[in-house]
Amino acid sequence: MALDKYERVWLTAVGGLIGSFMAALMVAYLIFDIRLPTFEGRIDPANLSNTKFANLGVKKLSENNYEVVMLAKMWSFDVGKDGGNPGAPPVVRIPKGSRVTFYVTSLDVTHGVYVEDHSINLEIVPGQIARQSIPFNRPGEFRIICNQYCGTAHQAMYGTIVVE
Amino acid sequence: MQLTQSQPKSSAVNTQDFAMLNSERWLVGLHILSAFFALFWGALMGPFQTFHRSPAFVAAFPNATMPIFSYYYQALTAHGVLNALFFTTMFITGISYYVTWRSFNRSLVGMPLAWVAYVLELVGLLLIFFVLLNDPQRSAVLFTFYPPLIAPPIFYIGLVLLVVGSWIGLLVVFLTYGAWRKENKTARIPLAPFGVMANYVMYFLASLGVAVEVLVLALPASLGLIQNTDPQLSRALFWFFGHPVVYFWLIPAYVSWYTMLPIQSGAKRVFSEPLAKVAFLMLMVFSVPTGIHHMFADPGISSTWKAIHTVFTLMVAVPSFMTAFNIGATLEIAGRNRGGKGLFGWMFTQKWTDPVVAAQLMGMLQFITGGVTGLINASAQINTVVHNTSWVPAHFHQTVGGAVAMTYIGIMYWLLPMIRGRALYSKKMALAQVYTWGFGMTMFGHTLGEAGLAGVPRRTLSGLSPYLSEAATYWLNANAVSGVILLISVILLYANIVLTLFASKEPVTEGGYTVTKGDPTTPAILERWGLWVGVAVFLAVLVWTIPFIDAINLTEGFQILRYSPAGPAPLK
Numbered sequence: 090m091a092l093d094k095y096e097r098v099w100l101t102a103v104g105g106l107i108g109s110f111m112a113a114l115m116v117a118y119l120i121f122d123i124r125l126p127t128f129e130g131r132i133d134p135a136n137l138s139n140t141k142f143a144n145l146g147v148k149k150l151s152e153n154n155y156e157v158v159m160l161a162k163m164w165s166f167d168v169g170k171d172g173g174n175p176g177a178p179p180v181v182r183i184p185k186g187s188r189v190t191f192y193v194t195s196l197d198v199t200h201g202v203y204v205e206d207h208s209i210n211l212e213i214v215p216g217q218i219a220r221q222s223i224p225f226n227r228p229g230e231f232r233i234i235c236n237q238y239c240g241t242a243h244q245a246m247y248g249t250i251v252v253e
Numbered sequence: 254m255q256l257t258q259s260q261p262k263s264s265a266v267n268t269q270d271f272a273m274l275n276s277e278r279w280l281v282g283l284h285i286l287s288a289f290f291a292l293f294w295g296a297l298m299g300p301f302q303t304f305h306r307s308p309a310f311v312a313a314f315p316n317a318t319m320p321i322f323s324y325y326y327q328a329l330t331a332h333g334v335l336n337a338l339f340f341t342t343m344f345i346t347g348i349s350y351y352v353t354w355r356s357f358n359r360s361l362v363g364m365p366l367a368w369v370a371y372v373l374e375l376v377g378l379l380l381i382f383f384v385l386l387n388d389p390q391r392s393a394v395l396f397t398f399y400p401p402l403i404a405p406p407i408f409y410i411g412l413v414l415l416v417v418g419s420w421i422g423l424l425v426v427f428l429t430y431g432a433w434r435k436e437n438k439t440a441r442i443p444l445a446p447f448g449v450m451a452n453y454v455m456y457f458l459a460s461l462g463v464a465v466e467v468l469v470l471a472l473p474a475s476l477g478l479i480q481n482t483d484p485q486l487s488r489a490l491f492w493f494f495g496h497p498v499v500y501f502w503l504i505p506a507y508v509s510w511y512t513m514l515p516i517q518s519g520a521k522r523v524f525s526e527p528l529a530k531v532a533f534l535m536l537m538v539f540s541v542p543t544g545i546h547h548m549f550a551d552p553g554i555s556s557t558w559k560a561i562h563t564v565f566t567l568m569v570a571v572p573s574f575m576t577a578f579n580i581g582a583t584l585e586i587a588g589r590n591r592g593g594k595g596l597f598g599w600m601f602t603q604k605w606t607d608p609v610v611a612a613q614l615m616g617m618l619q620f621i622t623g624g625v626t627g628l629i630n631a632s633a634q635i636n637t638v639v640h641n642t643s644w645v646p647a648h649f650h651q652t653v654g655g656a657v658a659m660t661y662i663g664i665m666y667w668l669l670p671m672i673r674g675r676a677l678y679s680k681k682m683a684l685a686q687v688y689t690w691g692f693g694m695t696m697f698g699h700t701l702g703e704a705g706l707a708g709v710p711r712r713t714l715s716g717l718s719p720y721l722s723e724a725a726t727y728w729l730n731a732n733a734v735s736g737v738i739l740l741i742s743v744i745l746l747y748a749n750i751v752l753t754l755f756a757s758k759e760p761v762t763e764g765g766y767t768v769t770k771g772d773p774t775t776p777a778i779l780e781r782w783g784l785w786v787g788v789a790v791f792l793a794v795l796v797w798t799i800p801f802i803d804a805i806n807l808t809e810g811f812q813i814l815r816y817s818p819a820g821p822a823p824l825k
Contacts (some may be wrong), residue, residue, distance in 0.1 A: 111567055117633075125559050125634070126549075127555050128803070163821035201710070205722065214551060216484060219552040237641055244713045
């Protein structure tokens with residue numbers, strides 16, 4: 090099986106391309122520490138009272154270091170009293186320059202958490218705790234959007250993060 | 254119909270001919286027509302979905318509803334199930350029979366089985382129609398049907414019938430290969446059935462995942478035999494199947510590009526047949542160990558296994574790059590045969606006015622953007638930016654809605670006339686269809702991709718979303734314009750099909766496109782199926798066992814209650 094000259098050049102170039110992509114991903118993973126979500130623990134949505142999700146809301150852990158504990162359910166996000174007006178989509182306030190760790194689980198079906206213009210994207214699978222930590226460096230209002238189909242009113246499921 | 258009667262009554266088919274035996278005509282024909290029947294309703298929903306996602310459309314026509322499947326998520330479920338599952342599988346079963354039958358130059362072994370398979374797939378299709386029309390809210394679980402969303406049992410039974418039918422079709426192909434092999438001990442397998450067989454091996458392995466998900470988790474939960482379900486395990490089982498299945502759709506298009514397009518375009522033969530076989534085997538081996546790239550954002554899969562599947566996902570791009578070279582070189586030969594000069598002249602001397610060739614060329618052009626966006630999605634960290642946004646459907650409408658659908662349509666433009674025994678009603682109408690589809694789908698991809706980067710989630714009735722940014726609104730409105738173009742294309746497509754079936758008077762003058770001999774220089778090791786099946790199974794076991802064990806949650810996992818998409822109260 091003889092390889093054509095140009096084909097050999099092409100395959101070498103493809104090998105180099107794929108190889109450099111893999112190297113870039115490894116660099117992002119090992120050096121810049123950009124990690125994908127991984128195990129954070131399991132949870133029974135029917136028994137949240139003795140878990141982290143018994144106290145929903147925004148917690149200040151230290152200077153510029155916050156934690157948001159949030160529940161996703163058909164068809165709203167719940168961050169407890171820290172979300173403002175109970176009947177309305179929640180509004181969370183975070184000082185500019187903070188690093189925020191989100192802990193989210195689902196009360197019912199699969200949901201998603203996506204924040205406009207920020208690198209957070211979580212699949213909220215019932216029975217699992219999802220966690221992601223990201224910095225908020227620019228002031229503004231950013232929507233938290235449910236990006237996994239969760240039934241009839243999925244299109245109206247959102248919240249807001251105000252970075253001040 | 255004269256052509257049929259002039260055929261000999263023997264089982265051997267004249268492979269260079271565009272005439273058909275009645276047995277072949279009915280078996281292949283009913284598969285192709287049923288596939289395009291499914292596509293009609295599925296594809297018709299698409300443009301209306303773009304309208305209802307557009308805030309401008311919703312503001313202008315607040316009371317507009319969609320035709321037939323009037324509820325948005327019902328239409329979305331129909332669009333996914335009918336297009337991505339039924340159209341593809343029924344078309345692939347039919348074209349696989351055709352390719353096997355003609356390339357091996359012998360009739361199929363197990364014709365009764367092939368008919369049983371057809372009836373199962375057809376009943377499955379009718380059940381899906383029934384449940385979607387009868388129970389729109391509760392059956393709107395989309396074609397991924399992630400538990401704990403649970404649809405009525407008929408939904409799953411329809412899918413089971415489709416998969417069982419496709420397995421029987423696979424069996425017929427391999428029985429026929431076995432019979433051919435006995436008669437041709439040393440010959441190389443012709444390239445087209447080689448691709449079909451590699452496709453079926455990969456598909457069978459992959460479909461075991463979804464079979465376990467439906468039969469052990471979803472269907473029993475739907476019937477009420479079990480009260481609980483495990484969402485993370487279900488997702489892992491689904492994506493064991495869900496990524497390979499996109500290659501199951503793609504490989505028949507590659508079969509057409511590698512074995513039929515060289516004849517259609519004027520190149521006579523493919524540039525390198527051995528490398529085409531290597532590409533098919535690589536797709537067979539590397540398709541299954543990639544599925545976790547659909548679960549990069551899942552909490553119940555470790556980031557280590559996400560990284561390992563990323564490597565395999567990039568590997569599976571290699572056979573597509575090889576295909577790009579091989580087909581590109583073949584087309585260059587075709588273009589030069591037709592008078593193309595210089596470095597780029599051959600591109601302009603392709604048969605751009607022949608709908609069969611033009612459909613495949615437009616499909617390939619879209620596969621460039623589809624492939625590049627696919628590499629972006631596969632890049633684990635970048636995926637965080639686009640995961641579950643409308644960027645993702647933008648991507649796969651370039652691949653499956655572009656390359657795959659256009660190639661299948663291109664095949665239909667020569668196969669339907671053979672089936673009917675009459676020429677295509679209008680080549681001009683077909684050309685207009687091809688270019689409106691190509692332009693419309695490219696615009697669809699670009700606008701929906703931009704919307705995704707502006708934060709629009711996928712599979713969402715965005716026209717009613719209260720949270721859209723200005724950029725998102727703009728791109729969704731532009732997306733609806735592409736929907737108008739695609740609606741025109743769908744109408745042209747089906748007008749031509751109906752007119753060819755009932756109004757065409759001209760005799761068929763082209764078709765067939767079969768090669769019955771394999772390249773004798775192909776290394777024998779490429780045809781040792783036992784070895785390659787072993788490699789595929791080994792890789793699948795290697796990279797899936799631990800993620801499955803991790804995903805199984807015997808304590809909290811199985812306490813997850815079942816829900817209907819219609820409301821927040823658990824199912825009783």
